[in-house]
Amino acid sequence: MAERTNPKDWKSGVSPDWCPGCGDHGVLNSLQKACSGLGLAAKDVLVVSGIGCSSNLPGFFRSYGFHSLHGRAIPVATGAKLANPALNVIVTGGDGDGYGIGMGHFLHAARRNLDLTYIVMDNQVYGLTTGQASATTCMGVKTRSTPEGVIERPINPLLLALSAGATFVARAYSMEPNDMVEVFKAAISHKGFSLVDCFSPCVTWNKLNTYEWFKSRVAKLDGASHDRTDLAAAMRKALEEDPFPLGVLYERLDVPTYESLDPTLRKHGAVAGLPLGLSPEEQEELLESFL
């Protein structure tokens, strides 16, 4: 641990090709700072993403990575974590990827409480495919797929995560990078499934939820008055929209992680590293069982 300390060490050789001003730049920077701040080693970090502008993140981040299919980052990450629980597995992606096509995986992961850190760059639009409505686009917004305005109510990802049993739920904003770094550090340190929904404006396709728009609509959560272990309080906070609270809404520490309960992992640890092949005793007992 504590091997790398410079956030620059977490930069890959490829520089981000996001639009200038895209919120995702801030998320990437914060994640690099968080990892270096926690003293993680790149070799022990696996960043898994789906497809979308935001999902390009692993390519710009120096660690192991898997830039998978649209909507499938969570299952890929789940498999990797179950094969080697020693890895710090961070999932990054967009609102379309995670809350649209990926909704089912997201909520099943939450109930499962595997120790994954899920960072969603929520720009309330499909960026990469040039501006269609997503599951978090606000009612009435005109996009390329909703020229007469969105007529479905957006989902509340924090509330859904809480309802599904996520044990860590937070919100961050890419214009508040210092807070974002702290939230990321807490999320990565949390043992269990953590969601960080990041407001990460798309400057190209989202003309409503702009930096200007957010300015008066976000406020740091008051840690003193909010009990982050209280589910009901967290749900109330999750429902607040004016302003949107930033910070850790919920953290519950008494739910064991999935991997700590899995009988195989309890007995053998990381199976990815086990030698292959059955011992002579195992062979015999298996053959015997078919007699």
Place this chain on the structure above:
Amino acid sequence: MAERTNPKDWKSGVSPDWCPGCGDHGVLNSLQKACSGLGLAAKDVLVVSGIGCSSNLPGFFRSYGFHSLHGRAIPVATGAKLANPALNVIVTGGDGDGYGIGMGHFLHAARRNLDLTYIVMDNQVYGLTTGQASATTCMGVKTRSTPEGVIERPINPLLLALSAGATFVARAYSMEPNDMVEVFKAAISHKGFSLVDCFSPCVTWNKLNTYEWFKSRVAKLDGASHDRTDLAAAMRKALEEDPFPLGVLYERLDVPTYESLDPTLRKHGAVAGLPLGLSPEEQEELLESFL
């Protein structure tokens, strides 16, 4: 309307092949009674299901039906309703079908508030595939896929539906058929997305959540003390487990249905019945637009 009045008229020629004692018999009977009680006409009812023991229901029910793919009943129903909003579209299925593989569709349908009635026969197990754990199987339960016990916390379908924006959320129990009929009638009458989670025990594969087990664990919701228009109260009720409240937890009437907002449906009504082919003026204006 009010054409059919005898529940028997809602029986198809095929008699149910569920195990004797299966809770689904009660759900089928209640649905038949509800439809006849509401005076619906079979020709105007479309029952859509996925795959599972419970999803065999449309075959035993006399109306239009679509016994579709595992987990995909909601999208099929959505398409049918959007093509012809005059239909009463009822979706039936199991916990595996709807809360497992179908989770994403379920919650997107809830936020969309299309006028669908979703009846889930929640037996907390995969019945048809001979007894694996489902998304609602309790922690610790040994099933064929979890011989050392389930280690994922079950989802709370009511809470998730509420969090996703469902405008009608209820629970029923197949041993309380009269109440179930009333709940079904209310759900079908509700304009918007309604979920009825039905405890419908699987006598063959679920040895925990038996009729015996439920006996002391369910109680009718007290309509007087519970304000079903209050989301927070509904969420509190949804979290109660000892006993599980039966009845309508939530009903919100002020959210317009999706179909009432869709620009095409507002203008044209049921598109399924429109004559095909463009008028000469339409043809001309379209061609013109490419010049």
Place this chain on the structure above:
Amino acid sequence: MRVKDTLSLWVGGAAGDGIAAAGEALLKTFSRSGLHAYSYTSYQSVIRGGHVLLQMAAGSSKRLCVPDFPDLLVALNQDSLDREAKDASLGILYDKGRFTLPRQGLKPGCRDLGLPVSELAKEPLMQNSVAVGAAVRLAGLGFETLSALLQETFRGKSPEVREANLAAAKAGYDHAGKAFGSLGVRLPSGGPRRMVMSGNQAIALGALAAGCRFYSAYPMTPASSIMHWFAPRASRYGLVFKQAEDEIAAVNMAIGAAHAGARAMTATSGGGFALMSEAVGLAGMTETPLVIVEVQRGGPSTGLPTKTEQSDLFQVLGASQGDYPKAVLAPATVEEAFAFAALSFNIAEECQMPVLLVSDLNLSEHHETVGGLSLQVPITRGPYAAPGEDFRRYAVTDSGVSPRAVPGQKGLEFTACSDEHDERGDTISDVRCDPVQRTRMMDKRMRKLRTAAAMLPPTALEGPQDAELTLVCWGSTYPLLRHLMERLNEGGRERVNLLCLRSLWPFPWREVSDILYSSKKTLAVEGSAGAQLCRLIRQETGYYIPHRSLKYDGEPFYPGSTLAAIEAALGHG
């Protein structure tokens, strides 16, 4: 010097440089001047910064395709000058205040057409308008058409913006006249205005003409432009458009809508189609009419999202488990994209089966001038049951097609079922299992392939019957090969003929066998590393195509290299 009456023109720059807008202005100026034009854009899926190259050709004849080299290059950034200046033959337009033309490597005779943009327009961003004006002048066209077009284009903007752009275009136009004189090009304008359309627009238009009432989709390049075309027109023309939460929902929604009686369609690209594939079998089993458009892009997996390829054929043919009837059509031109889309609905409803319309990025996303489209398309819907009969939804018939019923009709209630079922639709997969009945139902469904075969577009050889070489292709490769064939056969020579496969399933094995087994030599030109078309042909006819020009680098086939491949095949013993 002979005056050129065709012009090839490239516009290069970064994504976000407004290439699409400049391209559209030029394309429409040509089409409204009565010319034919064709334009293809190599673009990227990242929004800004990726290199984009629009390649256009204009002239008086329709047989146009992506040009190998530009006569005229419009370079909107330095990168474009560095990459593409060497390819231009007549001249290069660029902002000489901001960019530098490389001195070396230019083609002999290629002229430096640097524009003093800062003098001609108010801001550097208006370089596009200046350059477009200059290009129109150099093409030998008048200013009026462009002027009218820009008025329209900037209708939504403020008068200042509109006027500034118009002025910039005029300044560019005048500057080119004064400073550059003639490039020896004069496009023969003056014909009637022509329509401009992309393949995807043609598909959407064909669907609308055929009475498509329901379109559900999930965004995916290069199918999204169908959605983008439908969305703002849906309420006007009585089509419900639903953006779904994923492709699985999209296709199942379309199935639900079709079950309810609406003509229904969905579209996607390869990855989305993979997700849809289970439901294709559902439509097959429940005999639900359904049209699915699959627009291929570079694979495998996420692959090359904004590049063209033709390698999803096996995925489409193999979609879903088990044997069930379906039809697969592949248009080769924009006009066919329109016609086949409309036809697909008739096949889907007459045969009560899924119809898969397969396109590729090149065909779907390139724009060209089209003519002769009639939106009054034939509409036939297949048999409907009359209420009052002893209704069997899946009655066994000779054609395999059974009379339909639609929810809302009294006395015809039935349940569509993905399990095997009897003539009434009651499941026979379980307790009432019956192997004889099962075989009957399978045979009934499979017989519909014969019914579908009779409705498919014809398969025929084009060009001289006894040519030395038969070219084989499908999709967007066709217009190029057709063009090259005509070139190669000029002067009455019979060097090359052409077989383009438009009906892929049920496969026209008789026609294809007749053609290939009487050919002298064959060359397949297809965009797949696995030669999927060659394999399909052999599967259904036994014929092995020995010469193959396979391309899978994301770019379309270009005339030069394709011609070389043809000449090589011609040269071979």
Place this chain on the structure above:
Amino acid sequence: MRVKDTLSLWVGGAAGDGIAAAGEALLKTFSRSGLHAYSYTSYQSVIRGGHVLLQMAAGSSKRLCVPDFPDLLVALNQDSLDREAKDASLGILYDKGRFTLPRQGLKPGCRDLGLPVSELAKEPLMQNSVAVGAAVRLAGLGFETLSALLQETFRGKSPEVREANLAAAKAGYDHAGKAFGSLGVRLPSGGPRRMVMSGNQAIALGALAAGCRFYSAYPMTPASSIMHWFAPRASRYGLVFKQAEDEIAAVNMAIGAAHAGARAMTATSGGGFALMSEAVGLAGMTETPLVIVEVQRGGPSTGLPTKTEQSDLFQVLGASQGDYPKAVLAPATVEEAFAFAALSFNIAEECQMPVLLVSDLNLSEHHETVGGLSLQVPITRGPYAAPGEDFRRYAVTDSGVSPRAVPGQKGLEFTACSDEHDERGDTISDVRCDPVQRTRMMDKRMRKLRTAAAMLPPTALEGPQDAELTLVCWGSTYPLLRHLMERLNEGGRERVNLLCLRSLWPFPWREVSDILYSSKKTLAVEGSAGAQLCRLIRQETGYYIPHRSLKYDGEPFYPGSTLAAIEAALGHG
């Protein structure tokens, strides 16, 4: 009368009547008596009430298959008597207190072996134990083996239940001896105890032997029994088993686990595979080793969930968009199911590609005696990178295979990417797009097909070289055809030989061409209405198989009708 040394035996009844348990008792009594045995159950996906028929054969030689008719019928309900009594040749065991044997239509000589169950056992439910005891007696076997087996079987139950069942079996055994005498059958017991295994168990066992460390799946008949076998053994043998929320999650979890370095597998049937297909391409593109088992059932769509078929071949071959390398293997016997499963992991890791192991319900769910399995299987894992090098995860090599790295290794960090990428794994689909590089990477990946081809099971003709007729098949049809071939060639005749396809992709076109083009006549025997195997063979070799026996009624091929098809083909000019 000659003493019969083989016995065919059916057990018929309703689902829930305990047929599986009775069948297992009989099967294991035979196998532990040193006999070979084979048993197949036709069952339904509804839990109770559906008719179930277990068909078994036992004898001293391994070449056994589903029998056409039973020597002995054990009928557990009236329905079974009504349906199957007419087929029995030697006798019919049933509870004569509760059921009535139809008097008419019995085969001549078939004996009424009605059992007075109420006298022999405490409750009617114990009819199974009584009947099993009687059947063992009639097979000419001693009681000890059955007795020991029942002790084991009822180990978990109360002593009362155990004793009651044992007593019932003994009573049935004794009653048969006293009341029925001999049926003229004496199975040659006394050899060493044999193992009994289903195809799915063999696949799971092969995976375990090969060091499979991760298995994710979603329940689906007929693949679920792999899950049911793994689940209780996972922690014992160091395998993480994860039930996923759907098949898409299942396959992507396996990919994640493989990326992390574990040998990983998933299994499903056709509908689930359709959902997985997008991810098969992901594994191809990211070069992630992955084993997927696809157990076919009756299609299309939900189809016949508990019936057998072989019609998912095209779905498997066409899985996912674009061209990418994969291997497709199809075991034909239980022993091969074991061996190919183990081999699949070596191919997957050595070639860093998805390997698809295709089975069918008949092969996967039938049980038979097996011998000679060694769990000490060869394990080879392909190249790993050494830390410290200038690491290029996707280095272009001759074999197409590049050295791997696994998260946790220092200095080898890389990102696997579903977009096209360069040798380092950095994406080149967007801004850094490069057609030349792209082609190189495609060629590199596709070269792995050659590498895989060298690892596949051999393709060879069985039986006499110059037979009159060559039978062609795959999967579960093989043991039957092998058996029929031996019968037809008895006495040194050379009527029939057999080509069973076990390696389906990369296709062994050279071997198959050599065999088929030198055959005299060919007959394909396959379980697909679309003759998918015939089509694949023609696709890759051009060879058209003119005679076809296609079956798609959900039932396996039976000896009688198959023999008739062979004779017909032999008879044809």
